[in-house]
Amino acid sequence: MTLLPLMPLKMEEPQEIFPTGGYESEIVMEKYVVDSKECASHVQLACNAQFCAFPLDGNQLCLWGCRDPAHQLLILQGHFQSITAVAFGNQETPLLICSASQDFVMLWDLEECREKIIQGLLPRGTVMSTLLGKVLCIRFSLSDHVIAVGSGNTVFMLDVKSHSVLVELAGHQGLVTAVEFCPWQAHVLISLSEDRSFKVWDHFMGSLIFSSSILTAHPLLSLLFHEESKQFVTGCADGQLWVFSLIEGHHYRCVAHVDLSKKSETFVTRRAKSGVHSLPAGAGELDLAAKPEAARPVLSLSHCRLPQGLSSGSSGLSAENTRCLWIGSTTELFIFNLANFEVEAVLHFKDFRSLSVQVAGSCAVSSETVDHKVYCLLTSMFENKIAVLEISPAALLRSQQCLGPGKALSVLASSCVLPTSPLYFGTVKEKRTKPATQKQSAAVQRVTGDRPVVFHTKVRSSGYASAPHVTMFSPKTNIKNDGKSSLKCKNSYKREEYPLENFLPSRLNKQVALAQQPTAVSCIQYSGNGQWLACGLANCLSLVLDASLSGTPAAFSGHDGAVSSICWSHDGKWLLSAARDWTLRLWSVHRKEVMLLLGRDVLPRPVQAARFYYLDTFILLSCGPELWLLKYHLDTCKDELKRYKVKNSYKLIHRVSLSNAADVTSLSAVNDFYSYIVLTAGRDRTLEVFDLNAGCSAAVIAEAHSRPVHQICQNTGSSFTTQLSQAYNLFLTTAIGDGVGLWDLRTLRCERRFQGHPNHCYPCGMALSPCGRFMACGAEDRHAYLYELGSSTFHHRLAGHTDTVAAVAFNPAVPQVPSVFPHCKEPGGEAVCTRAPLVTATLDGKLQLFLPE
Secondary structure, eight states, X not given: OOOBOSGGGTOOOOOOOOOSSSSHHHHEXXXXXXXXXXXXXXXXXXXXXSEEEEEETTTEEEEEESSOTTOOEEEEEOOSSOEEEEEEOSOSXXXXXXXXXXXXXXXXXXXXXXXXXXXXXXXXXXXXXXXXXXXXXXXXXTTSSEEEEEETTEEEXXXXXXXXXXXXXXXXXXXXXXXXXXXSOTTEEEEEETTSOEEEEETTTTEEEEEOOOOOSSOEEEEEEETTTXXXXXXXXXXXXXXXXXXXXXXXXEEEEEEXXXXXXXXXXXXXXTTOOOSOTTHHHHHHHSOOOSOOOOOEXXXXXXXXXXXXXXXXXXXXXXOEEEEEOXXXXXXXXXXXXXXXXXXXXXXXXXXXXXXXXXXXXXXXXXXXXXXXXXXXXXXXXXXXXXXXXXXXXXXXXXXXXXXXXXXXXXXXXXXXXXXXXXXXXXXXXXXXXXXXXXXXXXHHHHSOGGGOSSOOOTTTTSOOSSOOOOOOOOXXXXXXXXXXXXXXXXXXXXXOSSOOEEEEEEEEESSSSOOOEEEEEEOTTSSEEEEEETTSOEEEEETTOOSOOEXXXXXXXXXXXXXXXXXXXXXXXXXXXXXXXXXXXXXXXXXXXXXXXXXXXXXXXXXXXXXXXXXXXXXXXXXXXXXXXXXXXXXXXXXXXXXXXXXXXXXXXXXXXXXXXXXXXXXXXXXXXXXXXETTSOEEEEETTTTEEEEEESXXXXXXXXXXXXXXXXXXXXXXXXXXXXXXXXXXXXXXXXXXXXTTEEEEEEOOSOOSSSOOOEEEOTTSSEEEEEOTTSOEEEEETTXXXXXXXXXXXXXXXXXXXXXXXXXXXXXXXXXXXXXXXXXXXXXXXXXXXXXXXXEEEEEEO
């Protein structure tokens, strides 16, 4: 068989699609289209950087050269029945291709085929096996020494050299639809089936390693390994994606379940709200307004390697942080981000009206790029057409990018406080006036002390400047709380850098019950020095414990409802608590008494969250759909007579509402250093960023989660560690049933999703480690999960809990340093560790302390 041009085979000339306007010619181009005598729908196709392989006229194997400027075809004949599956080998030399039908499974060496064509001979393939039945899938091993063939409910392992069947892997209850070899474990093979399950095989031994339960109500169609994350992805006929972990000890645990239709709907909604018109007038606008279809069968999965230099400035994606996949469906192609489980771009076939294939029955996309382009091979669902598309991923991403914030946002303050800023009242004004008042008072005292008594405007009795002769009452100022030492302790130890390696908490050290009856713990937070732990309980109490969870906790009583939020001041002297009794209380930690109280007479709605802000200068709280910024003053007089005169006060400085007037479900603001940024979450599932230096909203992120966010956690670091300045722009959000999202304030994008922990009913909390590398979160399976921010698969799974883990907290101080506090010594007098790297709280009112091994 010779190398044939297009025209003698009655094939249409390659054609470029010229749209009515916009970017269609830059995004996609139809390079080749052919009419076959038989429909090639539901056939496994093959596509790489050199060739696109597909069945032509039923039993002919056709290869279209991607790099050949003449667009010539190579037609290989040898099958008598229709070809049902095609696959390329993994080695470039020699480049092998395997084709299968009900009569033969044939192996072709393309280099030999070319040589025979040059010599004028007829290229012949090698028959590997005969009469295996209808083959739906073929895959080469990494070394190309073995071919896995899925026929019926059995996987046949064929030896390339001996042309014999090495082993038969039987066990599926339905037709085998996909097989893949594990890239990092040569002996592992995974197969999918129409019985809606997957099986993990040791094909060297011919044994079954693992068999999954039924995943979905529809057949599983496609499979892909991701070597970097040690995961594999499966896709099924109803548009569901399942991501499983292959890390040792995870036991093939599902780390993510994605509904492609919902993700596509969220993608369309976000771009519609941000004003993105990705395609020209007509098709593009109609698509943004149209409701996504109910089901999108996942026909194919392949790696998407974005071109170098595609930075976040142009598309929101960075080369080092993108782990994308091509997902081929019947009516569109998706670029899917495996890090954050979000759709990055969609290519709808119907938006390009001149494309020959509008509804695909089979799809294959090349993983490699040629001149920053990828090739997509489509066969029509209802017609006999076969088309090859050339797609530019960069142009597709640029056409559908969301508009970023108008100015660069950063948590770190980079400019002075504006005179019109609400922060100006509590910072600049005081800094200008207070020093002058102090200097003036000191000068008056010096002048007064040198002048005679008669020059005083207020005449006093004799001896006015001397101490009283008889002490009639001396207030006791060194008060101790119930015979215990004060919560205010001086740090006499040397601060060491927080270790970044080999200090992950994994060993349960202690478990403490906070109440006699099971009482849910809603929130916990460490003080800035890591010495004390504050807990908010459902029984209206706030407790302060030593970091080692030893001794009797200090109780702060006064609320009439469950405590929903608790916050330490930066200096550790004050505690802020909000409860469901419509009150906000500011406590003196030393005296265990209320210094400020905001009740129903002030607050029109319950306070969902409250925090100290701007290095304890303000109190920031949420009240319904509004944010309140309060300036407060606390009388710290130590005179026991005068302290009963209430001189504490507050003033509302600024209030601002969310853009959509939705109730605030969570807020976060940095108090450890000066920052103008405040993050809020609304009940309408949006995130909104406020710049309090400007006193207004700076950005809105729509559809952040599938449900309202119940916690925002910023990377605040600690005084015991240092991080890069860019790391403080990262923050976490979590919602029931939607895992945890890692966001970057600079791009307003979710960079990663963590979904390996069950959280479907109760709002479980989360926390960032002081080093900024790890995230801990609670779960409903009585475990706490530790994630490394660079991986979507959990690193540790902490057991030992007796109920749902509702809250977690990392200690900001150095783990495992000797204690210098006398009340934390063992009976023998030896100092023990008082700082736990991680504390978890459960719904039955227990605290668990975890230390590194």
